[in-house]
Amino acid sequence: xxxxxxxxxDEQMMHLAEEHKKEKEKLHMKIHDLERELDAKHGLELxxxxxxxxxxxxxxxxxxxxxxxxxxxxxxxxxxxxxxELEIVEDLKQMLVIWVHKINDELQDARKKLxx
Numbered sequence: 001x002x003x004x005x006x007x008x009x010d011e012q013m014m015h016l017a018e019e020h021k022k023e024k025e026k027l028h029m030k031i032h033d034l035e036r037e038l039d040a041k042h043g044l045e046l047x048x049x050x051x052x053x054x055x056x057x058x059x060x061x062x063x064x065x066x067x068x069x070x071x072x073x074x075x076x077x078x079x080x081x082x083x084x085e086l087e088i089v090e091d092l093k094q095m096l097v098i099w100v101h102k103i104n105d106e107l108q109d110a111r112k113k114l115x116x
């Protein structure tokens with residue numbers, strides 16, 4: 001009986017270890033996704049700042065012909081689109097961070113079960 005119980009315990013431990021390995025791989029992939037999203041966010045922020053700079057230059061030049069006004073409006077629209085895109089990326093990043101924390105907590109629980 002003791003041998004059977006020990007075998008069951010060993011099987012459970014192997015199963016938990018395999019689950020732990022899979023969860024760890026998922027966590028690493030999510031971390032990679034977060035890094036990629038962060039890079040995208042930085043690119044968007046840079047582009048937004050460039051658009052804001054172009055907008056300020058156009059405002060300060062004081063040229064008010066129709067073509068310049070159209071360019072100014074186009075830049076404003078593009079800036080607004082990029083700011084909305086950045087907001088979406090921020091929301092996605094926040095969701096991924098929460099998800100990574102949840103997975104990390106689950107991994108810690110699995111480790112505790114493995115140890116005990």
